[in-house]
């Protein structure tokens with residue numbers, strides 16, 4: 001149907017093919033190239049636990065021109081993608097879309113919603129105006145490491161990984177993309193392997209290594225000494241690899257150890273959160 005004017009509708013009104021095409025238009029001219037085919041888009045939806053009924057699309061005169069993808073885990077939410085097609089930017093559409101999305105989160109009863117935004121992205125101001133607060137900085141780290149001493153990593157099963165992930169999360173909260181279910185998805189569906197290093201009998205650091213390439217889906221350490229042992233172990237796993245780790249909180253034990261050994265922060269992001277005021281859907285008479 002061709003409607004005149006602006007409308008915000010659930011993403012379930014569109015096919016995956018339409019949403020993939022809209023996603024690519026929404027990310028045109030972005031800081032880093034993000035172009036998905038339908039398969040990669042589906043993988044993104046799965047990993048971020050996107051609820052399409054909760055996600056929103058903004059259309060002008062019947063033409064979809066902006067997308068907001070809402071991930072959901074229990075009462076926590078995640079903005080798993082947001083953008084306006086280049087042809088329609090600077091007309092206030094992002095502001096309307098984020099407001100409509102916030103209303104949808106509120107109606108759905110979510111308590112808190114997280115997002116990450118590249119520090120220099122104008123969207124940072126948009127989210128701030130929508131009520132998101134800035135929590136901390138996150139870095140994309142890149143570095144190749146020389147082993148300082150021989151540290152052997154051991155493969156971890158799901159239970160061991162869950163235990164060390166929980167211990168590291170207590171030191172440095174993981175972002176949505178590095179929460180345990182997403183990490184297990186990388187292991188179970190894409191052949192990544194979890195490796196741990198020990199101190200005595202305790203596993204004190206871990207890395208999840210991809211089957212190919214240099215992007216670690218996740219890694220963590222309970223303290224800086226454990227992080228150094230992990231870097232020694234990684235150096236031995238695939239010597240010469242320039243490892244890349246996304247969403248590492250600035251100043252975490254792993255951040256400090258990696259940067260002390262020459263890793264560079266190549267992209268800085270801001271971790272933001274919105275606390276949702278609940279709406280009373282059944283007001284008392």
Ligand SMILES: CC(C)(COP(=O)(O)OP(=O)(O)OC[C@H]1O[C@@H](n2cnc3c(N)ncnc32)[C@H](O)[C@@H]1OP(=O)(O)O)[C@@H](O)C(=O)NCCC(=O)NCCS
Nearest residue numbers: 027082083084089090091092093094095117122123125126
């Ligand atoms: C960032 C983006 C969503 C803004 O969409 P938009 O529809 O142009 O934004 P709006 O017109 O609603 O502007 C809302 C506010 O955002 C900020 N803003 C948006 N674009 C801006 C720009 N180019 N320069 C400076 N501020 C800008 C301003 O604070 C603006 O408020 P103002 O008009 O009162 O100054 C859009 O540029 C985009 O899709 N970019 C590519 C994808 C992306 O970066 N997504 C965010 C990922 S976290």
